[in-house]
Amino acid sequence: MGSTSESDFPPQFDPASVEGAMYAAWMAADLFHARADRSARAGGARAPFVIIMPPPNVTGVLHMGHGLNNTVQDVLIRWRRMAGDEALWVPGTDHAGIATQNVVEKQLAAEGLTRFDVGRERFVLRTREWVARTGGTILEQLRAIGASADWSRTAYTLDPGPSSAVMEAFVRLHEAGLVYRGHRVIHWCPRCLTSLSDEEAEHEETTGTLYHISYPLAEGDRAAANGTRSITVATTRPETMLGDVAVAVHPEDERYRHLVGKQVVLPIANIVIPIVADEYTDPSFGSGAVKITPAHDANDFEVGSRHELPMPVVMSPAGVMEEGSGAAGRVPGLVRGLDRFAARERIVEELRAQGRLEKIETHHHSLRHCYRCGTVVEPRLSDQWFVRMKPLAQPALEAVRAGRLRILPERWEAVYVNWLENIRDWNISRQLWWGHRIPVWYCDGCGTMLVRREAPQPAECASCGGALRQDEDVLDTWFSSWLWPFSTLGWPRTSSRDLAAFYPSDVLVTAPEILFFWVARMVMAGYYFMGDAPFHTVYLTGTARDTNHVRMQKSLGNGIDPLDVVQRYGADALRYTVVSALGLGTDLILDPADLERSFAPGRNFATKLWNIGRFLLTNVGSGSVEPLSAIAPERLTRADHWILARLDAAIAECDAALGPPRPDGRHWDPALARSGLRLSEYIEAARRFVWNELADWYVEAAKARLADGDRDVTRAVLVHAFDGALRLLHPVVPFISESLWQRLPGRREGELLAAAQWPRPGTPRPQPHGEFELAREAVGAIRQIRAEYDVAPGKSIDVVVVPASTAAHRVLADEAALVGRLSRAALRVDVPAPAETAAHAVLSDGSEVIVPLAGAIDLGKECGKLRSELSQLDRQLASLRARLSNEQFMSRAPKNVVEAEREKDREWSARREQLANKVKSLCDG
């Protein structure tokens, strides 16, 4: 590093040969490691800036969603690190209960085994080994995209620290009465063989069938029922009728009032059940009578409880028809042993045969599915552990309402609030083997229940000395996740320095899908256990989708492997492409079939940046460069002032787009709460500066001056401007920017851009740098004329400029050489021009550009062009003047708007006059 010879500079950046070494250099400098003692909260001098990484599944592999998400986090962390914060990005992985267990079960299935064949202990061991072997791959992959996380703090949900946090949280909540054992109907996945939380049972619209079945009145009741022989119920799940314990009608439904208290015979099962009245029944739906199956429907469970009805379970955990608890004699041989869906068909057949099937209609409704495997969820009566959520939700709601916590894009705040307002208790026990085992023991002898957090497990019952048996279940994966913002920092050890120095964190970057699963629960846990929200900002990213806007998914084969992109175009190209496409709240649309095109923006930019550096560094050379501060302002040219002003503007735009890193105080100022985190705007401002301003104009202007002008000043300005650009760009394109920055003259040994200071605007430019704009405009006008009249690119032409004012005269005369060079023209100022054999253009200040092109000018065409320009200007002027002479506009519009319109009027008038004169002399003569 540090050399600037041509041989170091192939025309294209070679990411493969640079990225690994660069990452190693950052690691060697320990740049990503945050120190608690430097945090202002622990006596240090720096504001902490903390991001807790959403822990990917430990066995996962990197996909585009991770690429997007972690790029955003890395950009923010690198930005704040440069800005002088003690920046901490905590990485980690999640044991992912069901997901991981499913994978290992699949491996077993390939060997013809189930987890029950190998037993709990060996299964857990095997899973642990597999995780040890393949886990953590994803964290390695994050390094490949440049993630600057603090790897010394890498956490894993099953590590001792986070595990003790889980036990501590469970026990504390239990002591507070917020964790309890509940007996009720929950969502059950017959494939995963576990209960699920409400959030894990996802709705999906489906077209189903509504079966109308007639239940005959019991023999003794027929006479008393005024001739009514049967009652019809409607159901989408006939197989559950075997578990029916009643038929319910609305208490005020005149059609059925006389039947309440009578009994019907449940077909197929041939059991007598009562007709009850319950307000739950909707008289307008179906027949107005509903079958009640308390063990297989959450609503029916409520009805059953109210009427103290039995609750027979007619299905096995795997969804096979069987006589479970309280269901003796209810499941006939006809369906026994059949899967629930096969049983449905068989029962429908049988009902039809018995003449009990009255009607079949299609019915649109939504069914719950397991979020891990997609299986239709079966409501099932069972005993589970729950967390009482209402008390926890209150502070989490308050946080958003009071502006202590903001969610971007803002519209998600309403979703968050709505969920918390209607929150229901959280089922946290899972009938799995992979996870944190519930710290509860039961004594079979005396029935005592023991809830313990201590590591040595209790051996025998304290009251009767009987043997203790630990609860078989594990906790929901999300029960460890919701503690993540503080369990990773050492909680519950209150002596943890990290906890004091880095909690609460700042920004949480994640996908909207887990707003409820994770984000809202983290806020609740933060308030309950730490007394403070875990972060002040939630940034919800969009989703990676293909060109048909279908979410990228491994199973659909429409994914993009970020590592593939890194290999082809480099990590910077990947990151730039992602960031530049990341408008707040917009999805990332990429074409998996055309990586070339999808990542062209990033690849093109990387090459361009590299070549700007290539030119600039080889021309500046390795000799010492004066710092800009040592150069007297009068030595600077218009172009120098201009590019320095543009740099300041770019810095200001980047800062504005990134926004305030944290609220000022405990609450977000409503005026600022929605600002910032506009990553695409930030990178666009930086791109525009380095490409469209520095490269397109200043570097071009500098070529001549490097050859025969004031070399030292030009070199100083080039280096200063490029240094500023690289600093602004570094968070997005860390590898290429660092690689170039290392070659800038004046670097001290070992100095790294990744640790360099984020740029600040310089002092305001003392000279009117805006004058350079007139020169740029002249260049543009001449280029336009050249293209229009097909002047050969190599051919130099004569150009005359007639300035509109003495100020314009001064500027254009000074810059004539530059304008000439940039437009391949011999430029003279203020010489009367030949009228007819020339092409004409009028600049915005009214100055006129005249290009004599003997023999090439089609006067008719030229006049047509000028006339159309004139008439367009006239139209605009007319509407402008209408506005200016409109009383209401003049009295109601704000002063600055009126003033701007007046200024516009002056400029346009000057230009209009010039144009009109030109048309008159050229065309009307």
Place this chain on the structure above:
RNA sequence: GGGCGAAUAGCUCAGUUGGUUAGAGCGCCUGCCUUACACGCAGGAAGUCGGGGGUUCGAGUCCCUCUUCGCCCACCA
């Protein structure tokens, strides 16, 4: 069923509290290997801002309505 959001150039998106002639990237057309870059340079074409109505001196921006997409939530069997 309830709630929310979106509709701007061929594609993906910007357009700040209503106020210049609605922008960018990719794609397209024309011409250029101008000794940093063809992954580039220069020039250019392309939008009745989804339809209709309204408020206003002024509407892509605010209101109503229709159409079409998307998202979240939901115990009507």
